[in-house]
Amino acid sequence: MSFGEAEIAVEAMAAYFAHLGLAPGDCIVVQLPNLVESPLTLLAAWRAGLTVAAVPMLWRATELAKACDMLEPAALIGMSSCAGERPADLLRDVAATRLSIRFVMGFGADLPDGVSSLDDAILDGPPAGFGPRANSGPALITFTARAGEPVVPLFRDEKALLLQGAMTVMALSLDRHDVLLNPYPLAGPIGIALGLAPWLIGGTALALHDPFDHAVFVQQILTTGATVTALPGTVLDRLLDEGIVTDPQCALRHVGRVWSVPNLGERLSAEAPAERGGFDLYPLGDLACLIERDSRRLVRGTLPSGVFQMADQGETTTFLETALVAGTEPGAKTIAVRGPLVPKVRSLAATSGETADRNTQGFVETGMAGETRNDRLHVVRDPELVYHGGFTIAASELDGLYQAFPRFLDAACFVLPDPVMGDRIFAAVVPDPSMPVSLAALRDFLNERSVASYKLPDKLLIVRSIPRDTHGRILRDQILKQI
Structure with a gap:
């Protein structure tokens, strides 16, 4: 697209958002792949004075519901189909159980009932008299994870x-x-x-x-x-x-x-x-x-x-x-x-x-441990964070997902380094001796709960026990010693 063509599309979508009754400061959740529709939607939302919460395409109902409960968005935007999935159907189902969400919109053919077409809004073109609207709140919200916190929103102005x-x-x-x-x-x-x-x-x-x-x-x-x-x-x-x-x-x-x-x-x-x-x-x-x-x-x-x-x-x-800065653990x-x-x-x-900053000097923690050598910061591994395929995941979230499987007496995640994925995810489990154990059954259980696919373990390994310290925290390095 030329800049002129993008301008027309952005103006048409922004006017459509205003026509629906979305007001400056309203939050909308946008789940779009890395296609031209993604930057056009962001620009249109900002022109209409809206705050955009951009969520990954791999998020499913579990993660989407958490974000919606935190932000109470007024609308959701997605695609009719992508990589064999039906994201707009999922967004519609999430919206059906949350009162704040008034509209679900999407791109692509064969959108489900109740989802309005943004392609049609672009084809209709911008109406006369629409003007950009200001938003005093954040422009963009993205998400990460921290130790013990599966979903942490980041507010960008x-x-x-x-x-x-x-x-x-x-x-x-x-x-x-x-x-x-x-x-x-x-x-x-x-x-x-x-x-x-x-x-x-x-x-x-x-x-x-x-x-x-x-x-x-x-x-x-x-x-x-x-x-x-x-x-x-x-x-x-x-x-x-x-x-x-x-x-x-x-x-x-x-x-x-x-x-x-x-x-x-x-x-x-x-x-x-x-x-x-x-x-x-x-x-x-x-x-x-x-x-x-x-x-x-x-x-x-x-x-x-x-x-x-x-x-x-x-x-x-x-x-x-x-x-x-000083970490949560003594000396860290x-x-x-x-x-x-x-x-x-x-x-x-x-x-x-309030913000997550625990320091009076205005610093915000990155979630990465570190040390100084030769005037450079060297990153030190934090065992409570998992870095998999570009995603930051709280290890405690994976522990909870695997422990919820009814065939396990106990479970925990651990990782091994991978040159492409960053971390390769494994599940160490203590099975119920009276029940069969399989990786496929655990994956089916997590899929039924609509958990993002990147949180599913690659392998399942049986251990005698999950080692913990006196405070009940999982000792992940000790898991490796059992294997």
């Missing part, structure tokens, strides 16, 4: 979104000739930092990719004229091995690593033309993304410590500050951030609705 785009534009020196190839959904910080935010303020072109398919992604690199993209290190290794980055048809001038792997920067420097360089993109506990241009002096997978700022045309902009340190780029965090554990 317009300024934070624009600053995230400014960081990307300034760090990579982007202009209107650049094409951003973004394979990350706009429901998380990477998709915002790599695609949505720099596109909004940089006048670039935006190419979206969903769901991830290596052959299609390579085709997009070579046919869209993509100049910027970022991927996990393992995927970038494959692109380098296949000679894609060094192909004369490839226009990439900035190739990013999402949480770096060793030696990739050196490979890019050695194998790619001089005008092509790498950058590191760090999703700081899903709060925001920090972008650093490639340098051989950097230690891969570490964070800068202190104030992070950049200069452009004689003006210096401060984006955020990183630091180590956790990485925290503060600054205009950092969203507000509302903790489920907070009884007063």
Whole structure:
């Protein structure tokens, strides 16, 4: 789409939202894949003065219900079909049991009864006389997890979104000739930092990719004229091995690593033309993304410590500050951030609705433990958080899901590292001796409860007991010793 065509579609949807009676400040839940409908819907909602809660496509009824109960949205938006599923049907069913939800809307053919078509709203075009409406609340809500808290909302205002785009534009020196190839959904910080935010303020072109398919992604690199993209290190290794980055048809001038792997920067420097360089993109506990241009002096997978700022045309902009603060456990340190780029965090554990910040200095915890070495922050593994396929999951949530299976006397999750998925999820179980045990039965149980598929374990391992300390906390390293 051209910017002019996008403008017409955005105006038509914004006017439709207003026609339905959605008022400035109302929250709508948007569950859309990484297609053109996603950024158009976000822009239309903001033009109508609405707050968007962007949720992952893999969320099912369990996760959607939790988010709706927390936010009390006025509307839900989804797709008629995606990857063999019927997301709009699921949204309609969730809406049927929640009084705050007045409308369910969707894209695509064969929408279920009770779901209105946004395709029709775009085709009808914008009516005369509609004007943008202001929203004094947050612009975007995304979600993460913290130890003991399965769903933690992150509230981003317009300024934070624009600053995230400014960081990307300034760090990579982007202009209107650049094409951003973004394979990350706009429901998380990477998709915002790599695609949505720099596109909004940089006048670039935006190419979206969903769901991830290596052959299609390579085709997009070579046919869209993509100049910027970022991927996990393992995927970038494959692109380098296949000679894609060094192909004369490839226009990439900035190739990013999402949480770096060793030696990739050196490979890019050695194998790619001089005008092509790498950058590191760090999703700081899903709060925001920090972008650093490639340098051989950097230690891969570490964070800068202190104030992070950049200069452009004689003006210096401060984006955020990183630091180590006291953790919840005695002697533990956790990485925290503060600054205009950092969203507000509302903790489920907070009884007063205040932010999750426990510190008087305005720092917000990322959920990542850390330590300082050579003026860089090194991330230390937190056993109570699981990082699987781009999702942050509270280990306690998986424990509870597996323990609820009636054939188990006790259960807990544990993980092993995986070069592609991050963490591979396993279930350690103490079975009821009188009942049969199988992974398929556990998966069927979780599917019947409409739990997101990425929370299902890959393997089930029988143990004699689940080790715990004197406070009842699961000792996950001791589980591994039993196996």
